[in-house]
Amino acid sequence: MPLTAAQFTSPYFSLYSKAKQLHWDPADVDLSADRAQWAMIKREHAGERYDEQILRLTSLFYEGEESVTRTLAPFCSAVSRAGLGVDKELFLTTQLYEEAKHFDFFARYFAEVFEVDGAITRQYITPAPQAVLIADLEEVTERLRRAEGRDRIIPVFAESVTHYMGVVEAMLARTGYVGAHDALATRGWLPGLQEGFRLVKRDEGRHVTFGMRCIAELTAERPELREVVSATFERHLPNVLATVAEFDYPQPLVDIDKLSAYALAQYQRFAAAAGLGGEVLSEAEYAEEGDR
Amino acid sequence: MSAVAHRPFTPEWAAAFQDAIEADMTYRELAAKWTWPVALVLDAAPELGYPDAVAVELTLDRGRCHGAVIRHTDAVTAPFVLRAPYATWKLVMRGELDPLAGVTRGRIGVKGSLATLMMHARSASALCACARAVPTRFPDES
Numbered sequence: 001m002p003l004t005a006a007q008f009t010s011p012y013f014s015l016y017s018k019a020k021q022l023h024w025d026p027a028d029v030d031l032s033a034d035r036a037q038w039a040m041i042k043r044e045h046a047g048e049r050y051d052e053q054i055l056r057l058t059s060l061f062y063e064g065e066e067s068v069t070r071t072l073a074p075f076c077s078a079v080s081r082a083g084l085g086v087d088k089e090l091f092l093t094t095q096l097y098e099e100a101k102h103f104d105f106f107a108r109y110f111a112e113v114f115e116v117d118g119a120i121t122r123q124y125i126t127p128a129p130q131a132v133l134i135a136d137l138e139e140v141t142e143r144l145r146r147a148e149g150r151d152r153i154i155p156v157f158a159e160s161v162t163h164y165m166g167v168v169e170a171m172l173a174r175t176g177y178v179g180a181h182d183a184l185a186t187r188g189w190l191p192g193l194q195e196g197f198r199l200v201k202r203d204e205g206r207h208v209t210f211g212m213r214c215i216a217e218l219t220a221e222r223p224e225l226r227e228v229v230s231a232t233f234e235r236h237l238p239n240v241l242a243t244v245a246e247f248d249y250p251q252p253l254v255d256i257d258k259l260s261a262y263a264l265a266q267y268q269r270f271a272a273a274a275g276l277g278g279e280v281l282s283e284a285e286y287a288e289e290g291d292r
Numbered sequence: 293m294s295a296v297a298h299r300p301f302t303p304e305w306a307a308a309f310q311d312a313i314e315a316d317m318t319y320r321e322l323a324a325k326w327t328w329p330v331a332l333v334l335d336a337a338p339e340l341g342y343p344d345a346v347a348v349e350l351t352l353d354r355g356r357c358h359g360a361v362i363r364h365t366d367a368v369t370a371p372f373v374l375r376a377p378y379a380t381w382k383l384v385m386r387g388e389l390d391p392l393a394g395v396t397r398g399r400i401g402v403k404g405s406l407a408t409l410m411m412h413a414r415s416a417s418a419l420c421a422c423a424r425a426v427p428t429r430f431p432d433e434s
Binding site for chain 2: 230233234237238241242244245248256257260261263264267268271276277
């Protein structure tokens with residue numbers, strides 16, 4: 001299917017172009033200062049359990065990035081099968097590459113700074129993140145992979161976009177990256193991890209913008225899909241909140257109230273894009289996510 | 293609004309709470325799209341004079357409060373129920389805990405659509421902020 005003139009100038013093509021411009025390589029992130037600082041954090045802040053909190057955070061990112069890398073391919077195929085536009089397919093190819101890079105970054109970080117392999121992350125994956133980040137995402141994307149016919153693909157695609165870009169990327173990933181980056185930057189800790197968070201968060205902004213635009217487009221054409229979006233958030237919000245609450249330590253590394261407020265704002269923006277709540281997002285609000 | 297302080301979750305306190313909501317223009321503006329009754333439930337606290345759980349059910353509609361009634365929890369019909377122990381409600385009433393932060397941290401239980409409640413988070417916060425304007429005699433301080 002050719003790229004039409006309209007698609008060549010579409011917001012999805014613009015996001016694709018932005019992804020090409022903002023390329024980065026996980027291998028180029030300088031981790032040289034992080035290993036010594038990690039030893040200091042473990043040695044001098046054991047009482048606050050900061051090392052445990054950092055491992056819990058990064059384990060969620062590690063597992064989450066692995067999960068989203070594994071579950072994105074059905075989106076590309078579904079967009080093609082449903083004829084939703086080559087511009088969307090082009091963008092999704094950049095997202096798949098970026099999710100793989102994010103997983104690559106965390107795998108490298110665990111090996112070179114924490115000096116452990118990724119298996120340690122499993123001990124921090126409790127039932128709430130296991131469900132919302134991994135099991136339920138696998139389930140819906142497997143349904144997306146199997147769906148046949150445009151009318152059957154589109155509702156599952158809307159559910160998948162809401163879960164992947166709305167729940168996992170907007171509410172959990174971007175919230176986590178913002179909270180974690182702020183917590184480390186305030187203390188001047190782990191500059192390599194901070195830089196990784198910054199780069200990953202920038203990519204995730206484009207992914208979330210893509211999801212918001214898709215959902216806005218789909219629900220405008222088929223208003224009944226708003227119920228799909230709403231039900232998807234309803235089903236996963238308890239696990240999102242339970243995941244955020246896991247960072248409510250007696251001496252928290254991250255500001256839990258700020259984290260909650262950010263997650264809530266992300267939800268409200270995504271829901272507004274779907275036309276829930278009666279608000280319509282401005283072009284500036286879409287651009288804000290994708291351009292940061 | 294009465295200047296007399298009342299124990300929370302009593303009929304007199306509920307009436308004063310209704311008055312406070314009705315008088316709060318910030319709430320009226322923020323809750324313009326909220327159209328559902330809400331019940332706030334206090335867990336039983338016999339040591340403080342609450343032998344059973346008790347609810348204040350608020351008839352809320354587009355920024356107005358048309359009723360605030362104390363009920364046994366079995367009689368609650370509101371589609372949204374926020375439930376917490378005394379210490380948590382005291383923090384909320386004093387403005388020391390945002391209700392949504394209470395929900396996030398698992399200190400306040402929610403029955404009803406979490407998605408809808410979170411879509412109207414500012415309205416929920418403004419509602420609880422109205423409680424700060426109610427002269428309240430906390431039983432653990434008397």
